[in-house]
Amino acid sequence: MRLVLHADMDAFYASIEQLDDPSLRGRPVIVAGLSGRGVVSTCSYEARRFGVRSAMPTAWARRRCPQGVFLPPRFERYHAVSEIVMAVFRRFSPVIEPLSLDEAFLDLTGSEGALGPPERIGRALKDAVREATGGLNVSVGIADTKYVAKVASDFRKPDGLTIVRPEEARAFLAPLPVARLWGAGPRTVERLESLGYRTIGDVARADPARLAAELGRQGEHFHRLALNDDPRPVVPERDTKSIGYENTLERDLRGAVEIRPHLRRAADEVGRRLRRAGLRARGVRIKLKTAGFRLFTRQMRLSEATDVAEAIYAAADALLAQLELVEPVRLVGVTGYDLTEEAAAQLDLFASATPRRRALEATLDRVREKFGDAAVQRADDLDAADPPRE
Amino acid sequence: MKFVVNRDLFARSLSRLQGVLNRKATLPVLSNALLEARPEGTLRVAATDLDVTFDGRIPARVEAPGRITVDGKRLYDIARSLPGEEVAITVTPEQQIQLKCKNAEFVLLGQGAEAYPTLPSAEGVELTPIDGVALRELIDRTAFSASTDESRPNLNGVYFQCLGEGRVRMVSTDGHRLSQGERDARREKDIPARDGVIIPRKGVGELKRLLDEAGAEVSFGFLENNLVMATGELRLFVRLIDAAFPDYKQVIPKSTQRNVVLERGTFLGSLKRIAILASERTHGVRVELSGERMVLTSDNPDLGKAREELPLDGYTGGDMSIAFNSKYVVEILGVLAGDKVEIALNEALSPGLFREHGNPDYLFVVMPMRL
Numbered sequence: 001m002r003l004v005l006h007a008d009m010d011a012f013y014a015s016i017e018q019l020d021d022p023s024l025r026g027r028p029v030i031v032a033g034l035s036g037r038g039v040v041s042t043c044s045y046e047a048r049r050f051g052v053r054s055a056m057p058t059a060w061a062r063r064r065c066p067q068g069v070f071l072p073p074r075f076e077r078y079h080a081v082s083e084i085v086m087a088v089f090r091r092f093s094p095v096i097e098p099l100s101l102d103e104a105f106l107d108l109t110g111s112e113g114a115l116g117p118p119e120r121i122g123r124a125l126k127d128a129v130r131e132a133t134g135g136l137n138v139s140v141g142i143a144d145t146k147y148v149a150k151v152a153s154d155f156r157k158p159d160g161l162t163i164v165r166p167e168e169a170r171a172f173l174a175p176l177p178v179a180r181l182w183g184a185g186p187r188t189v190e191r192l193e194s195l196g197y198r199t200i201g202d203v204a205r206a207d208p209a210r211l212a213a214e215l216g217r218q219g220e221h222f223h224r225l226a227l228n229d230d231p232r233p234v235v236p237e238r239d240t241k242s243i244g245y246e247n248t249l250e251r252d253l254r255g256a257v258e259i260r261p262h263l264r265r266a267a268d269e270v271g272r273r274l275r276r277a278g279l280r281a282r283g284v285r286i287k288l289k290t291a292g293f294r295l296f297t298r299q300m301r302l303s304e305a306t307d308v309a310e311a312i313y314a315a316a317d318a319l320l321a322q323l324e325l326v327e328p329v330r331l332v333g334v335t336g337y338d339l340t341e342e343a344a345a346q347l348d349l350f351a352s353a354t355p356r357r358r359a360l361e362a363t364l365d366r367v368r369e370k371f372g373d374a375a376v377q378r379a380d381d382l383d384a385a386d387p388p389r390e
Numbered sequence: 391m392k393f394v395v396n397r398d399l400f401a402r403s404l405s406r407l408q409g410v411l412n413r414k415a416t417l418p419v420l421s422n423a424l425l426e427a428r429p430e431g432t433l434r435v436a437a438t439d440l441d442v443t444f445d446g447r448i449p450a451r452v453e454a455p456g457r458i459t460v461d462g463k464r465l466y467d468i469a470r471s472l473p474g475e476e477v478a479i480t481v482t483p484e485q486q487i488q489l490k491c492k493n494a495e496f497v498l499l500g501q502g503a504e505a506y507p508t509l510p511s512a513e514g515v516e517l518t519p520i521d522g523v524a525l526r527e528l529i530d531r532t533a534f535s536a537s538t539d540e541s542r543p544n545l546n547g548v549y550f551q552c553l554g555e556g557r558v559r560m561v562s563t564d565g566h567r568l569s570q571g572e573r574d575a576r577r578e579k580d581i582p583a584r585d586g587v588i589i590p591r592k593g594v595g596e597l598k599r600l601l602d603e604a605g606a607e608v609s610f611g612f613l614e615n616n617l618v619m620a621t622g623e624l625r626l627f628v629r630l631i632d633a634a635f636p637d638y639k640q641v642i643p644k645s646t647q648r649n650v651v652l653e654r655g656t657f658l659g660s661l662k663r664i665a666i667l668a669s670e671r672t673h674g675v676r677v678e679l680s681g682e683r684m685v686l687t688s689d690n691p692d693l694g695k696a697r698e699e700l701p702l703d704g705y706t707g708g709d710m711s712i713a714f715n716s717k718y719v720v721e722i723l724g725v726l727a728g729d730k731v732e733i734a735l736n737e738a739l740s741p742g743l744f745r746e747h748g749n750p751d752y753l754f755v756v757m758p759m760r761l
Contacts, residue, residue: 303537303565318540318541349567350641
């Protein structure tokens with residue numbers, strides 16, 4: 001039987017601020033972009049009581065919580081703490097899959113002999129994180145699948161520890177709202193609810209054929225999740241087979257002109273993740289989902305492996321041209337696959353812009369690492385940015 | 391619509407279309423061939439995939455003119471397998487196509503020609519005679535290095551330029567290597583100079599098909615963004631790639647310090663041997679010039695290594711070491727004619743130049759690898 005642990009730091013950025021400045025403890029701390037268009041990165045649990053949420057425009061947050069302490073993010077510090085936290089995770093398992101700075105899966109299969117029962121492992125991990133960081137809390141979920149572990153870590157947040165045994169998993173999931181299904185965005189939730197599925201239990205009891213007819217492959221996927229059937233393994237970064245990024249959109253897109261900026265953003269993110277992992281992709285794949293939930297994918301091989309977003313975008317755009325989309329599109333994704341650690345040995349005839357382009361993108365990586373994602377943006381994205389829906 | 395045609399001519403005119411018929415197209419009608427029986431006694435046989443169009447005419451006894459489209463692959467399979475010399479074809483008002491040949495009879499379901507895309511017309515296009523044999527040689531020796539990477543559309547074809555005074559040039563490159571050929575292709579009259587165009591790989595393939603059939607007697611011209619090739623009653627239209635070909639001249643070494651001449655067959659043989667132990671992914675082989683010899687080596691950490699020496703009598707260019715993707719060099723040695731090959735090098739990370747000894751018409755540039 002597998003044993004998967006999901007660890008998720010509580011209000012990570014805000015907690016670091018409270019840790020570093022004891023006068024902030026117990027107060028609503030909001031880490032946010034403070035410019036006119038800034039949004040909230042993280043807020044402390046004290047601030048959440050005022051209705052402040054991540055991704056909310058800072059201006060709204062100020063209105064809801066005028067007494068809040070608004071701080072600009074200090075990404076360098078957060079990265080440093082993240083490294084400490086990940087190092088703690090690695091003491092518990094050699095197989096860890098970080099999802100972001102403050103979140104990771106650990107494969108604990110077969111560790112019970114050495115580390116004791118899941119409860120003890122969970123407690124030990126929480127204590128070790130608190131000790132290594134000087135007081136940060138992490139919420140932990142342990143189950144036999146990644147999906148249930150992730151749902152469990154969120155179950156008693158903050159400072160939670162939830163262990164779901166395989167035989168209890170379906171009963172644990174059943175009363176939860178369908179929004180907790182992995183991959184169900186606001187509109188999928190709407191659709192599920194309009195079809196009469198309110199809880200995960202409703203989905204588990206549904207006729208899989210009917211779900212598939214109504215939601216396509218996603219329907220089958222949800223049905224399997226609802227039954228705790230999630231065979232995905234914990235994949236350490238170095239074994240990654242592909243690196244992708246996809247985004248379900250606030251608003252449906254029509255035509256290549258509207259889709260391209262989103263492909264570009266996804267390509268930027270894939271390039272950045274490749275560079276961070278020290279990998280290059282020999283193939284590029286795009287994925288588009290239509291408003292009618294039809295999935296289109298196209299892929300191509302590149303003449304040389306790349307980690308340059310510009311080259312990934314060129315391929316993605318060529319793939320987009322192969323699709324004749326009539327329906328509006330609700331999801332846009334780009335993936336780099338067939339990854340290699342080797343730098344290109346073959347030199348290019350047209351001492352092209354590639355090396356300079358790579359240097360530019362690597363510089364942007366460092367700027368964002370230091371000052372946050374919003375520090376440098378494409379001019380296109382500034383125009384396109386509309387505040388998230390409330 | 392009713393006509394009688396010679397079975398061989400009919401089958402041959404359909405065989406040309408096979409590379410153009412697109413059975414996976416979103417427009418199903420693109421898997422069809424267009425047949426048009428014309429009152430002056432010809433049958434037009436044409437097909438397009440919207441990028442490449444073949445349009446031909448063969449003599450026919452037309453009893454009732456008309457137009458129809460029908461699955462081009464099936465029609466070809468039937469036409470070439472029919473037993474007799476003549477095929478009689480009748481199209482019913484229900485768009486059923488009846489083929490009769492001796493005792494065999496077929497009925498195919500057709501589709502009205504109105505749904506077929508409008509084909510380009512060569513009428514009014516100024517056609518210049520050109521030597522098809524020279525063109526064919528240029529394609530054979532240069533097209534192989536065109537890129538298949540669709541994210542680089544300006545490299546997905548062969549650059550074709552008329553240099554004036556009857557000379558034409560073809561260039562292709564995938565960014566790692568480049569092939570250039572030049573020939574006098576004049577026939578009857580001068581070929582005026584004009585800016586180069588990029589013929590897509592698919593179109594180059596169809597052009598080869600036409601040249602194989604036509605021999606020397608072809609003419610060419612341009613219609614909007616199409617290259618038009620004509621021979622007899624056959625027209626080929628190829629939509630050109632609308633992109634700028636890279637500045638290829640700047641990557642051809644102007645002068646080289648280390649020049650060697652080798653027996654082509656000997657060099658090819660030893661390169662292929664050494665490449666057996668090259669990395670399966672990069673195919674890298676190291677070439678060292680040392681004293682009066684060339685040393686080829688490969689080293690594969692998983693398999694082992696190989697080494698071979700070739701004498702370079704009288705070589706004085708000095709020692710150096712460079713690595714190439716052996717596949718690129720093997721391909722060049724394969725398209726070169728003649729017994730001897732000239733290899734001209736500068737530095738380890740500068741492009742290498744390969745030519746046929748004594749033939750200035752062709753040159754090949756290969757960018758080295760960093761091994």
